[in-house]
Amino acid sequence: AQKITQTQPGMFVQEKEAVTLDCTYDTSDPSYGLFWYKQPSSGEMIFLIYQGSYDQQNATEGRYSLNFQKARKSANLVISASQLGDSAMYFCAMREVTGFQKLVFGTGTRLLVSP
Amino acid sequence: GAGVSQSPSNKVTEKGKDVELRCDPISGHTALYWYRQSLGQGLEFLIYFQGNSAPDKSGLPSDRFSAERTGGSVSTLTIQRTQQEDSAVYLCASSLTGGTDNEKLFFGSGTQLSVL
Secondary structure (H helix, E strand, C coil): CCEEECCCCEEEEECCCCEEECCEEECCCCCEEEEEEEECCCCCCEEEEEEECCCCCCCEECCEEEEEECCCCEEEEEECCCCHHHCEEEEEEEEECCCCCCEEECCCEEEEEEC | CCCCEEECCEEEECCCCCEEEEEECCCCCCEEEEEEECCCCCCEEEEEEECCCCCECCCCCCCCEEEEEHHHCCEEEEECCCCHHHCEEEEEEEECCCCCCCCCCEECCCEEEEEC
16 A cells, blocks of 8 residues: 655745655555645646656756655655745645545644745 | 535434535546544545546445446545434545545545434
């Protein structure tokens, strides 16, 4: 069974600093996808970044990058140059590909960016 | 509208009543998911529909919960004999096929269910 673990319930960072949000996963499927979503206080779920298990390079999307370490089964999200608007809940998620599997989410990390 | 639509946005009910929550996915999306999010918590998977396959019901917390997807489009999540612990935001999401690893989910704005 697939499993996602986010061990940081809360993180604090100062504006303009970089922050890393941790995510580890467990799967026996050789083919899978990893996602990060942001959920601001408004409640909407916003897709941030995707990493495929066979991708050779770490994914990047603007200020977001994914530090993918396949052997360690980790997919940490790095936010560079934090902004006040980055304050939100961040969820890591994984989908195993074999058999049209569902997307499973971690418990989330609440990020607070201070001025 | 082009997005995932959920109704109602808010539902207040009395303990013991049945409720129905509706989700209208993005047109053409064959995969549909229901998640539950309790206050300040993560997303708890409930049920997943993928095309015409039998749904993955492994996340439904009890037999009071059921869901249907008619005609491969609109889905209804039904909670019978609601309990106070059912109070949460119920999120629906859809994706194009559910069959590729890079397919992101598009979420609706959720239904806030309050059981008094």
